[in-house]
Amino acid sequence: MNPVKAERAVATSERLSAKAEQFTESVIREMTRLALQYGAVNLSQGFPDFAAPAEIKRAAQEAIAADINQYAITWGAKSLRNAIAEKFERTGGFAIDPEREITVCCGSTEAMMSAMMAIINPGDEVVVFEPFYENYGPDAILSGAKPRFVKLHAPDWRFDPDELAAAFTPATKAIILNTPNNPTGKVFTRAELEEIRDLCVRWNSFAITDEIYEHMLYDGAKHISMATLDGMRERTITINALSKTYSVTGWRVGWAIASPEVSSAIRKVHDFLTVGAAAPLQEAGAVALKSPPSYYENLAKDYLARRDRLLGILTDAGFRCFKPYGAYYIMTDISAFGFPDDVAFAKYLVKDIGVAAVPGSSFYRNPADGRTQLRFTFCKTEKTFQAAAERLAKLQVG
Numbered sequence: 001m002n003p004v005k006a007e008r009a010v011a012t013s014e015r016l017s018a019k020a021e022q023f024t025e026s027v028i029r030e031m032t033r034l035a036l037q038y039g040a041v042n043l044s045q046g047f048p049d050f051a052a053p054a055e056i057k058r059a060a061q062e063a064i065a066a067d068i069n070q071y072a073i074t075w076g077a078k079s080l081r082n083a084i085a086e087k088f089e090r091t092g093g094f095a096i097d098p099e100r101e102i103t104v105c106c107g108s109t110e111a112m113m114s115a116m117m118a119i120i121n122p123g124d125e126v127v128v129f130e131p132f133y134e135n136y137g138p139d140a141i142l143s144g145a146k147p148r149f150v151k152l153h154a155p156d157w158r159f160d161p162d163e164l165a166a167a168f169t170p171a172t173k174a175i176i177l178n179t180p181n182n183p184t185g186k187v188f189t190r191a192e193l194e195e196i197r198d199l200c201v202r203w204n205s206f207a208i209t210d211e212i213y214e215h216m217l218y219d220g221a222k223h224i225s226m227a228t229l230d231g232m233r234e235r236t237i238t239i240n241a242l243s244k245t246y247s248v249t250g251w252r253v254g255w256a257i258a259s260p261e262v263s264s265a266i267r268k269v270h271d272f273l274t275v276g277a278a279a280p281l282q283e284a285g286a287v288a289l290k291s292p293p294s295y296y297e298n299l300a301k302d303y304l305a306r307r308d309r310l311l312g313i314l315t316d317a318g319f320r321c322f323k324p325y326g327a328y329y330i331m332t333d334i335s336a337f338g339f340p341d342d343v344a345f346a347k348y349l350v351k352d353i354g355v356a357a358v359p360g361s362s363f364y365r366n367p368a369d370g371r372t373q374l375r376f377t378f379c380k381t382e383k384t385f386q387a388a389a390e391r392l393a394k395l396q397v398g
Contacts, residue, residue: 023138027362031346035356040349041388043310044356046182046328047249048379053295056246059287063280074275075267076104076255077282083289084240084255091214091296093225094233100260103267104282106274108212108241108254109135114273115208115237115256116143116174118265124173129159131331131363131370133182133210145173149365154331155322157186161195168199174206174237175199177226180213183363183375184331185324187221197229206262208237212244212254213327215296218304221325227257234259237266242281244328244379245299246288251281303328303378309385310378317392319374328379331360333372336397341371349374354391 031044042049051057075081081098089095096102105111112135116126120143128136130149140147148167152159168175175196179188188196200207207226214223227236241254254277256266270276310330314321320333339345342359350356360373378385 019141022141028134028358031350031356031358034347034350038351038354040351040354040356041384041391042356043376043378043380043384043388044358046244046377046379048247049384050247050381052247053288053291056248056284056288060251060280060284063283068280068283070279072104072276072279072282074271075263076102076277077279077286079286080104080253080255080282080289083286084257087289088225088238088257092223093228096257097260101257101263103256103258103263103270104277105254105256105270106277107243107252108210108239110252110270110274111239111241111254111256112136112176112208112210113139113142114266114270115239115258116140116145117269117273118262119173119206119237120145121173123171125169125171127164127167127172127175127205129177129181130365131183131360131373132176133178134362136176136178137365140176146171147365148172151369152181152184152186154333157181157184157322159192164195165199168203168205170203172203172205174208176208176210178210180216180221180223180324180326182213182327183329183358183360184322185327185329187217187223187326190222190224193224193226193229197226197232200235201231206235206237207232208239210239212239212241214240215245215299216303216328217300217326218307219325223326237262242285242288245296246285246291247379248281248288251278251285253277253281253285306378306380306385309382310376310380310388313385313389313392314376316389317395318397328377330376330378332374332376334374335372337395338398342374346374353394355388 028045035042081102085096085098116139124145125148126140126145128147129152150164150167209226227238238257243249318336322331342361346359358375360370361367364370
């Protein structure tokens with residue numbers, strides 16, 4: 001680079017936020033772009049390649065036709081907030097006030113960011129389990145918090161109670177908890193949640209819980225909302241969305257449930273971040289949330305079959321799989337293939353084999369911790385699985 005260009009580059013970088021320098025663009029979304037570029041089977045990004053339920057799509061179409069096309073109330077259409085409250089109570093929660101304790105956002109991503117910005121002050125710390133969904137670290141940094149990471153240890157992805165206790169300090173404002181978990185498929189047990197609860201109470205900290213995979217449970221696993229534990233109703237911000245349960249990841253309709261005081265702060269942040277989620281899709285969401293119990297039972301049953309199908313494909317191809325008990329991802333060990341790291345193997349897989357997966361390093365603070373791992377998703381059709389099986393059969397171990 002010539003001196004003039006170099007000087008301009010330095011001047012530009014000095015004008016940019018130092019926060020953005022602390023993280024990269026999404027590796028998950030990058031793998032989807034590479035899958036499109038190379039015509040690969042996309043088992044990287046977690047979006048279904050099958051249709052959303054007809055009733056929900058029809059509800060969205062009818063809302064648009066009925067001219068529900070202007071701003072909804074900033075914190076969410078009343079019909080949707082009422083439906084969220086009804087479903088939360090019906091599926092094992094407790095009664096919440098839709099007028100004061102629910103904020104509808106542009107997906108769970110914005111709900112998490114609004115929640116973080118609503119509670120974080122300079123000098124605060126946030127505890128994050130790793131491997132983590134890649135947004136959580138940047139969320140902490142963007143909100144001004146310092147993340148403190150605690151390992152989930154393979155193969156069963158348990159945390160060490162002493163390591164977790166050591167991560168809490170007087171500066172700990174919150175812990176982020178994703179259960180069922182992306183990327184590992186771990187479902188936190190009641191005993192584990194109680195350990196986390198005790199630390200939150202001791203240190204006067206919040207729990208921000210991402211529960212978007214709550215209905216994708218296998219082999220007897222049970223989802224427990226942290227907010228339902230004694231002492232956690234006022235300390236928990238519960239995040240959820242339509243995206244995964246109803247196969248509408250592109251709709252971007254999510255919500256945060258919190259006490260009135262916390263919700264008031266979240267609503268102010270949300271208002272100035274995005275104003276509001278898409279009005280007709282909120283009306284369709286109100287219909288979706290009234291789905292009968294059989295819908296959720298069939299959802300779990302269908303995803304169990306998909307999980308077992310992909311576990312078989314990956315095992316036959318030489319991967320060591322960590323069986324998930326929730327969500328729709330499979331973490332794998334790639335040591336048998338002899339590549340120097342996960343990034344090199346993921347690039348080979350997408351370019352030469354024709355299957356896209358996510359490098360494990362993107363889920364860790366220290367990339368070296370994920371160098372022998374790849375994540376695959378199984379929210380796909382049989383046609384996709386068959387294509388992936390045929391291509392992965394070309395892999396050679398060693």
